[in-house]
Amino acid sequence: GEAKAYWINLYNAKTLDVVLDRYPVSSIKKINLGGGGLFGSGPWSAKLMTVEGQDLSLDDVEHSILRPLFKDPMVHYALNCASYSCPNLSTRAFTAKNAAALMRESAIAYVNHPRGVTVADGSITASKIYSWYAGDFGGKRKLKPHWLQFADAAKAGQISAAHGIGFDYDWRLNDV
Numbered sequence: 001g002e003a004k005a006y007w008i009n010l011y012n013a014k015t016l017d018v019v020l021d022r023y024p025v026s027s028i029k030k031i032n033l034g035g036g037g038l039f040g041s042g043p044w045s046a047k048l049m050t051v052e053g054q055d056l057s058l059d060d061v062e063h064s065i066l067r068p069l070f071k072d073p074m075v076h077y078a079l080n081c082a083s084y085s086c087p088n089l090s091t092r093a094f095t096a097k098n099a100a101a102l103m104r105e106s107a108i109a110y111v112n113h114p115r116g117v118t119v120a121d122g123s124i125t126a127s128k129i130y131s132w133y134a135g136d137f138g139g140k141r142k143l144k145p146h147w148l149q150f151a152d153a154a155k156a157g158q159i160s161a162a163h164g165i166g167f168d169y170d171w172r173l174n175d176v
Contacts, residue, residue, distance in 0.1 A: 001096030004070050008078045008094045010049065011061045016089070018043045018058075019082045019173065027171045028082040073136040073146070076129055077106035084170040085115050085127045104150075111150040115170070119158035128169035140165070 015028070022031050033046035047055040066075050078099070080089040087110040090102050110116035110127075118125045126143065134140045143165065148156050 001099060004066070004072070004075070005094035005096055005099050007061055007066050008075065008099070010051070011058060011066070012078075012080050012089060014048055014058060014061075015080060015082050018048065025173060027173055029171050067133075067136060071136075073133070073138075074100070074103040074107065076133055076136065077103045077110060080174075082174055084172045084174045085168070086129070086174060087116070089174075107150045108152075111147050112152050112155050117147055117151070117155070117159065119155070119162050122162050123164040123166065124159065124162045125166045125168050128167045131167040 018031060018033070019025065019028060025031060029042045031043045032041055033043040033048070044059045045057050047057050047060075049056045049061075062079060066079070077087045078090070078094060080086050082089075087106045090106065092098065092102065094102055116127050124144075126147075130137065130143050131140075134143065137143055137146050144159055144162075147159050151159055
């Protein structure tokens, strides 16, 4: 519990720090610090932190620590990448006691907001977070059941009735 909260807080604080150091900026992808990792441009693979003598990047924290060590898809609702299509940045720090509740609150808000999951004309358009990290959610076939855990009644009905799933992402800074 405490370790997961520590790494989530570190990731979010460093992301916020990176953006604020270069603000105003229209997108975190425009902050090139020596590598963008999965996304081609941005600050994610730059070694920005040192923990116990180890230089770490945002990618290291997410992909080498949080995702593999904790194997919890809910962590995607905790991490904020400063983009409109990301889940909201929590206004509270994560702790061992509140992490599960904060991630659940974030999942509910995200799934029920068009940034997370939109249903139109019988088709779902979801954030690319669900495509990029589908394996963390049990694969693309497990996405609808995952969303249904957090969807309100109206959204759950739309998700259940939908047949196609597409993915989109808006990289604009989430201060829009």
